[in-house]
Amino acid sequence: MSEWTDAIVGERMTVDNQFNERVAASRFSSQEWGLIMTATEFEIENADDPEAARVVADTSSLPAIMPELENLRSQMAGMGGAPGGDGAGDSGGSGGVVDSIKGALGLGGGGGSGGPSDEELEAAERLVQEYADELQAHLEEVGKWEQVRVAYQE
Known part of the structure; x- marks a missing residue:
């Protein structure tokens, strides 16, 4: 099944470049986004139905890397800045170094684990599903969607 993704590497690079602005406007830094993407696989749901087929993100591995996102933020904060992930638009805690320390000590509020x-x-x-939607839209735009959908089925 990975052959279909190998065939669209160039298209993915184009979508990556186009999606950079969306990532910059999100709570995630580009480094965090890179980590998120390494834990994400893409599949084509309903590949046998040309009308219903769509690219979907398999995010089942994301929970395993979420603590690493916190580590990455702690490292960035220690270096004088935490681009993205400062929690500015979020409701709830203040975010930042204090919450990171509280989480490390098991004093963070919310989920009980002190983790993400x-x-x-x-x-x-x-955000990953938005990327998948953009990828499909791009493949449709450049006329490769049908070829990719069929390749996925093989």
Whole structure:
């Protein structure tokens, strides 16, 4: 099944470049986004139906890397800045170094584990699916969608 993704590497690079602005406007830094994308696989749902087929993100591995996102943020904060992920638009805690320290000590509010929140995971899942939607739209635009859909089935 990975052959279909190998065939669209160039298209993915184009979508990556176009999606950079969306990532910059999100709560995730480009480094965090890179980590999120390494834990994401793409599939084509309903590949046998040309009308219903769509690219979907398999985010089942995201929960495993979410603690690493927190580590990455802690490292960035220690270096004098935490691009993205400062929690500025989020409701709830103040975000930043204090929350990172509280989380490390098990004093963070919310999920009980002191780790990344369900909200954080949901935001990552939403952004990854937006990327998948953009990828499909791009493939349709350049006339490769049908070829990719059929290749996925093989």
